[in-house]
Structures are given as structure tokens and as C-alpha cells.
Amino acid sequence: METHRCCDFLDSLGDYVDGELSPALCAELEQHMAECERCRIVVDTLKLTVEIYHTPADAAEAPPEVRQRLFARLNLQDYLQPADPASTPAAPALALRAGDPCPHCHQGALDYDGQLTLKCPVCGFAEGGCFT
Amino acid sequence: MTEATAPQPFSVAALLAGDRTEFARLVDATSGPIYRLALRMVDNPQDAEDILQETYLKALKALPGFEGRSSLTTWLYRIAVNESLMHLRKRRPDVFSLDTSENESDEEADEPVQVVDWCCMPEAELLSTETRTFLDAAVQQLSPNLRVVFLMRDIEKLSIQETAEALGLSEVAVKARLLRARLQLREQLSAYFAERLPRPSEVA
Numbered sequence: 001m002e003t004h005r006c007c008d009f010l011d012s013l014g015d016y017v018d019g020e021l022s023p024a025l026c027a028e029l030e031q032h033m034a035e036c037e038r039c040r041i042v043v044d045t046l047k048l049t050v051e052i053y054h055t056p057a058d059a060a061e062a063p064p065e066v067r068q069r070l071f072a073r074l075n076l077q078d079y080l081q082p083a084d085p086a087s088t089p090a091a092p093a094l095a096l097r098a099g100d101p102c103p104h105c106h107q108g109a110l111d112y113d114g115q116l117t118l119k120c121p122v123c124g125f126a127e128g129g130c131f132t
Numbered sequence: 133m134t135e136a137t138a139p140q141p142f143s144v145a146a147l148l149a150g151d152r153t154e155f156a157r158l159v160d161a162t163s164g165p166i167y168r169l170a171l172r173m174v175d176n177p178q179d180a181e182d183i184l185q186e187t188y189l190k191a192l193k194a195l196p197g198f199e200g201r202s203s204l205t206t207w208l209y210r211i212a213v214n215e216s217l218m219h220l221r222k223r224r225p226d227v228f229s230l231d232t233s234e235n236e237s238d239e240e241a242d243e244p245v246q247v248v249d250w251c252c253m254p255e256a257e258l259l260s261t262e263t264r265t266f267l268d269a270a271v272q273q274l275s276p277n278l279r280v281v282f283l284m285r286d287i288e289k290l291s292i293q294e295t296a297e298a299l300g301l302s303e304v305a306v307k308a309r310l311l312r313a314r315l316q317l318r319e320q321l322s323a324y325f326a327e328r329l330p331r332p333s334e335v336a
Contacts, residue, residue: 007243010242010243011311013311013315014307014308014310014311014314015307017314038244038247041247041248041249041251042244042247042318044249044251045248045249045250045251045318045321045322046314046315046318048250048251048258049314049317049318049321050286050314052258052259052263052267052321053267053286053287053317054286054289055259057264057267059164060164060165061163061164062163062164062167062168062184066167066177066181066184067163069181069185070159070163070181070184070185070188071156071159073185073188073189074155074159074185074188074189074192075152076152076155076156076159079152079153079156079160081160
């Protein structure tokens with residue numbers, strides 16, 4: 001085992017893993033790896049170590065209650081948005097109004113039924129009002 | 133098609149003028165990563181939350197002195213890192229500073245010792261919950277000086293330059309610490325996976 005040469009390569013490994021090693025050094029290192037099983041394994045497992053850690057595991061946001069207390073501490077309560085935009089509907093449904101096409105059957109036009117409920121005359125879909 | 137993928141850079145002028153909307157946008161965009169970094173630095177949710185709040189309070193106070201030599205985000209990281217290190221020092225006063233070129237004598241310890249080829253490990257095992265727990269614990273084993281570099285670069289994906297700016301280190305120093313951190317983690321993971329490798333051919 002060419003221990004001395006192996007050590008020489010140690011300093012270059014960071015750049016190698018990040019793909020930033022100069023082509024000349026890179027070729028030299030790969031040549032060495034082809035001949036030295038030990039270095040091949042060290043480099044491969046080093047790469048894999050970094051890759052595993054690159055696989056995201058955490059939520060992008062702080063926990064909701066931590067966010068809430070942070071915003072409160074900074075007097076930003078009124079700016080607090082839902083923590084994870086992905087968990088809220090992509091296109092929040094707008095409030096329905098009389099005359100809108102029925103969101104259920106897309107046939108009828110919604111109209112009030114006399115009890116503040118928007119109703120579709122075609123499929124009977126109902127929204128809002130006092131009794132829903 | 134929205135342009136939500138290309139976030140606007142934060143306006144220091146607006147922040148200085150007391151624009152709360154802009155401040156809220158900054159906090160909203162950065163609090164997740166800052167909390168995550170703090171949590172992994174101090175390994176304690178309560179301390180991490182304190183650090184998170186302190187970071188923005190200090191940033192507000194220090195903003196007039198912000199010189200724009202780094203991005204605002206990098207600057208926030210810097211404050212958060214300093215807060216984290218302060219917490220650690222309070223907890224374990226026996227230690228370290230970021231500036232010293234630490235433990236040169238340690239250098240030998242980074243020679244690879246574990247030479248087990250675990251690249252063939254099934255992906256399900258590599259990414260299992262149990263492995264995740266081990267990965268987090270392994271990061272906690274790194275010295276704070278190595279840990280912070282590893283977290284910023286390999287977990288938060290900051291560039292070498294940003295990491296260097298946030299830590300007040302040279303890029304060469306960042307690269308050296310990053311490599312040491314990665315090598316130490318590789319050792320730990322190798323030992324961990326060596327025990328889990330399938331052994332089709334036991335020596336008869």
C-alpha cells in the first residue's frame with residue numbers, strides 16, 4: 001500500500017467530492033483510486049456520506065409555535081403567514097358569490113335561496129348561509 | 133406562471149426605514165434555516181428558540197452598522213452562529229473560539245481508519261429513520277468549530293464563500309474544516325454501516 005501517496009491526496013478530497021478539483025489533479029486521483037482499493041473505498045464512502053447528508057430531512061420551517069412566538073417577540077404578529085405554503089391549497093378558493101357558476105356541477109349559476117344560502121338550481125349544491 | 137421561484141433580494145434601505153412588511157418578509161424567509169442551524173448547533177429546542185429570537189433582535193439593533201459586504205442573509209447567519217457559540221460556551225466554558233486555528237495536533241486523527249465499503253448498502257437502509265437519527269447524533273459529535281462549517285455548507289447549502297463570510301474565516305480555512313468534518317462523519321458512518329452490511333460470504 002502506498003501510504004505516502006494516499007496521504008498526499010487527502011487534502012484534495014474536499015474539492016474532489018464537490019467536483020471542484022482541477023482536471024489534472026482529478027485525473028491523478030482517479031488513476032490512484034484505480035490502483036488503490038483503500039483510497040477508492042475511502043473516497044466513495046466520503047462521497048456517499050456527503051450525499052446522504054444532502055438528502056433533505058427537515059421541514060424548511062421552524063415549528064409553527066416557534067414561528068408564532070418569534071413573530072410575536074418581533075411585533076410582527078399581523079404578518080404571520082401559514083408556516084408551510086405547500087400545505088395550504090395552492091389556489092385558495094375565492095368566496096362564492098351569486099351568479100357564479102356552480103363549483104360542483106359547473107352547470108347552474110348560484111343564487112340565494114332566501115336564507116342567505118347560495119344554491120345551485122341544477123345540482124342542489126349549497127354554500128354558506130345560516131344553516132350550513 | 134408566477135415568479136415566486138426568484139425571491140427579491142431584501143432591501144436594507146427599507147429595513148432601516150422601519151418597513152415592517154420587509155422585515156416580516158426577511159424573518160419569514162430566513163427563520164426556518166436559522167432555527168435549524170441553531171438547533172443543530174446547541175442540540176436543544178429551547179436554546180435554539182432563544183437564539184432565533186436573539187438573532188433578529190440583535191440584527192435590528194445592528195442594522196445601521198450593516199456594511200453590505202456580505203448579503204443580509206449571510207450576516208444573519210453570522211449573528212446566529214455567534215449566539216450559538218455563546219450558548220455553548222455558557223454550557224461548557226472549557227472550550228474554543230472560532231478564530232484559533234484549532235487543535236493542529238489533532239490533524240493526524242483525520243487519517244481514514246475505517247475502510248469498509250458500504251456503498252452497496254440498499255438505499256432504504258441509507259435513508260431509514262434509524263440512520264437519520266444516527267446522522268444527527270454523528271453531527272453532534274463534531275467539535276463546534278467543525279460542526280458549524282459542516283452545517284452551513286452541507287446542510288444549509290451555503291457556498292464556501294458565504295460560509296467564510298458568515299464565520300469570518302478564509303475560504304481555505306473553511307475548506308479545511310469542511311473536509312475534516314466530512315472525514316470524521318465518514319468514519320462514524322463507516323463504523324455504523326459496517327455492522328449492518330449483509331455478509332453473503334462468511335469465512336468458512
